Amino acid sequence: MTIDQIQxxxxxxxxxxxxxxxxxxxxxxxxxxLPLIDATKKNPDHLIKGCQSQVWLDAQxxxxxxxxxxxxxxxxxxxxxxxxxxxxLSNQTPQEIASSELRFIDAIGLKEHLxxxxxxxxxxMIKQMKLYALAYxxxxxxxxx
Amino acid sequence: xxxxxxxxxxxxxxxxxxxxxxxxxxxDMNGKPLVFLDSAASSQKxxxxxxxxxxxxxxxxxxxxxxxxxxxxxATDAHEKGREQARAFLNARSNREVLFxxxxxxxxxxxAQCYGQAFIKEGDEILISGMEHHxxxxxxxxxxxxxxxxxxxxxxxxxxxxxxxxxxxxxxxKTKFVSVVHISNSLGTINPVKTIIEKAxxxxxxxxxxxxxxxxxxxxxxxxxxxxxxxxxxxxxFGPTGIGTLSGKEKWLEAMPPYQGGGExxxxxxxxxxxxxxxxxxxxAGTPDISGSVGIGVAMEYTQQLxxxxxxxxEQDLLHYATEGLSQxxxxxxxxxxxxxxxxxxxxxxxxxxxxxxxxxxxxxxxxRTGHHxxxxxxxxxxxxxxxxxxxxxxxxxxxxxxxxxxxQRATRMLL
Numbered sequence: 197m198t199i200d201q202i203q204x205x206x207x208x209x210x211x212x213x214x215x216x217x218x219x220x221x222x223x224x225x226x227x228x229x230l231p232l233i234d235a236t237k238k239n240p241d242h243l244i245k246g247c248q249s250q251v252w253l254d255a256q257x258x259x260x261x262x263x264x265x266x267x268x269x270x271x272x273x274x275x276x277x278x279x280x281x282x283x284x285l286s287n288q289t290p291q292e293i294a295s296s297e298l299r300f301i302d303a304i305g306l307k308e309h310l311x312x313x314x315x316x317x318x319x320x321m322i323k324q325m326k327l328y329a330l331a332y333x334x335x336x337x338x339x340x341x
Numbered sequence: 342x343x344x345x346x347x348x349x350x351x352x353x354x355x356x357x358x359x360x361x362x363x364x365x366x367x368x369d370m371n372g373k374p375l376v377f378l379d380s381a382a383s384s385q386k387x388x389x390x391x392x393x394x395x396x397x398x399x400x401x402x403x404x405x406x407x408x409x410x411x412x413x414x415x416a417t418d419a420h421e422k423g424r425e426q427a428r429a430f431l432n433a434r435s436n437r438e439v440l441f442x443x444x445x446x447x448x449x450x451x452x453a454q455c456y457g458q459a460f461i462k463e464g465d466e467i468l469i470s471g472m473e474h475h476x477x478x479x480x481x482x483x484x485x486x487x488x489x490x491x492x493x494x495x496x497x498x499x500x501x502x503x504x505x506x507x508x509x510x511x512x513x514x515k516t517k518f519v520s521v522v523h524i525s526n527s528l529g530t531i532n533p534v535k536t537i538i539e540k541a542x543x544x545x546x547x548x549x550x551x552x553x554x555x556x557x558x559x560x561x562x563x564x565x566x567x568x569x570x571x572x573x574x575x576x577x578x579f580g581p582t583g584i585g586t587l588s589g590k591e592k593w594l595e596a597m598p599p600y601q602g603g604g605e606x607x608x609x610x611x612x613x614x615x616x617x618x619x620x621x622x623x624x625x626a627g628t629p630d631i632s633g634s635v636g637i638g639v640a641m642e643y644t645q646q647l648x649x650x651x652x653x654x655x656e657q658d659l660l661h662y663a664t665e666g667l668s669q670x671x672x673x674x675x676x677x678x679x680x681x682x683x684x685x686x687x688x689x690x691x692x693x694x695x696x697x698x699x700x701x702x703x704x705x706x707x708x709x710r711t712g713h714h715x716x717x718x719x720x721x722x723x724x725x726x727x728x729x730x731x732x733x734x735x736x737x738x739x740x741x742x743x744x745x746x747x748x749x750q751r752a753t754r755m756l757l
Contacts, residue, residue, distance in 0.1 A: 216371075216704050221755060224697075248712050248727070249696040270726060271694035272756060316696060
């Protein structure tokens with residue numbers, strides 16, 4: 197599926213929730229279920245420091261050049277949103293990741309978690325995901341040259 | 342201004358009537374009646390303050406201190422009335438000892454820079470405490486970097502009190518300045534500033550007290566305390582943002598060079614030499630925050646008229662009620678249990694992150710602060726990433742506490 201198709205899938209899923217509680221219970225579940233990041237990657241090099249919560253992020257290219265993200269956070273709601281971001285962006289090509297527009301966050305009513313006052317590391321995480329994609333894109337181009 | 346008739350019709354303390362004077366508390370947040378428990382970060386404003394700001398801009402606005410016309414004189418009178426209200430509020434000796442700043446942070450920076458320039462040199466020690474807000478750490482670090490002075494830190498005990506035994510040890514002949522917080526914003530601890538000042542003065546060391554959290558809860562008398570400098574912010578004591586007060590002993594203020602140059606602070610200017618104006622003007626370059634001084638003046642008067650004794654009784658009741666209610670929650674740990682404590686409860690729940698709890702409380706219409714509260718070294722000391730902090734002001738009530746306790750229970754159920 198393309199990034200946009202996955203985003204639409206998430207938007208459709210979230211439309212079934214009746215209230216904020218159901219929505220957050222789902223996000224909390226996603227957070228709890230987020231696959232663990234490799235313990236060796238949970239180091240200062242992979243840390244995105246927020247004022248409120250912290251995020252660790254790693255990106256690896258698989259054999260066909262698509263990028264696999266793994267991440268973690270100390271806050272579970274942040275982790276749940278990370279799970280959604282990984283679902284949307286992981287296993288896509290670097291080009292698609294770098295040029296993606298993440299509309300689902302706003303559409304499912306989680307925009308507030310990306311606001312300045314939250315300072316939970318998520319905004320920097322999205323930026324970092326795209327930077328990883330750009331880096332892999334360059335690397336792929338160089339090896340083709 | 343007679344406030345006794347505006348809030349209750351009598352001089353008795355009526356929490357319900359007081360709450361009704363804060364219009365913002367009527368609003369909803371996320372579809373629920375707002376429970377505002379973040380007054381330690383910034384308090385809400387009573388109608389008298391809002392009216393005073395509106396009145397200033399509607400009827401009095403003009404630049405101060407230099408107009409020959411009547412309107413400018415009236416604006417000047419309103420501005421200087423704010424200063425006199427601040428003097429009376431702090432019981433400072435004279436209006437020359439009362440400066441307006443942008444807030445506590447600017448007050449501390451002013452002292453660190455100006456006192457520092459005049460008196461601090463390499464090897465001198467500046468003593469602060471382990472529970473300082475970043476605004477009472479970083480300005481001293483900047484000064485230390487510039488001068489080669491050394492910062493020493495009074496440790497914090499497990500219950501949130503200052504380690505006064507360590508203070509006695511750290512206060513030496515090398516200590517050239519002490520800067521401590523009166524009430525901790527993260528823990529609520531009320532520090533023994535009078536004792537600290539007495540002991541520091543015995544060594545001829547001046548003391549700055551960060552009173553940002555103290556002024557809404559404690560009656561301050563800078564002469565009784567004998568504080569060399571006392572700083573606080575308007576917005577935490579029911580006044581506007583962007584204005585604060587610095588009270589300093591004249592002997593120090595006279596001996597200190599100015600902080601910023603510009604209009605108002607000068608006597609004569611030529612390209613060769615400028616002579617500075619007298620106190621308080623010397624430290625107030627540029628057009629001041631006139632509506633701010635009007636607003637903070639009214640806010641201080643308002644607070645005094647509420648009566649500190651009755652206010653404390655009300656707030657302490659909320660503090661105990663909240664402590665009792667929260668303590669029933671399994672896995673909840675209160676950070677900061679000093680014997681003398683203002684109405685602040687900082688806590689953590691085992692297995693949850695403050696950000697998550699704060700997010701769910703927000704959805705329930707409850708505004709609390711989460712994170713390190715700008716006291717990172719203190720959080721590191723306790724080995725925690727931050728806390729959830731509920732702070733209570735005079736306008737809060739037991740229902741707010743009950744909503745908080747229920748909210749935390751609900752958040753815990755969702756998160757664990």
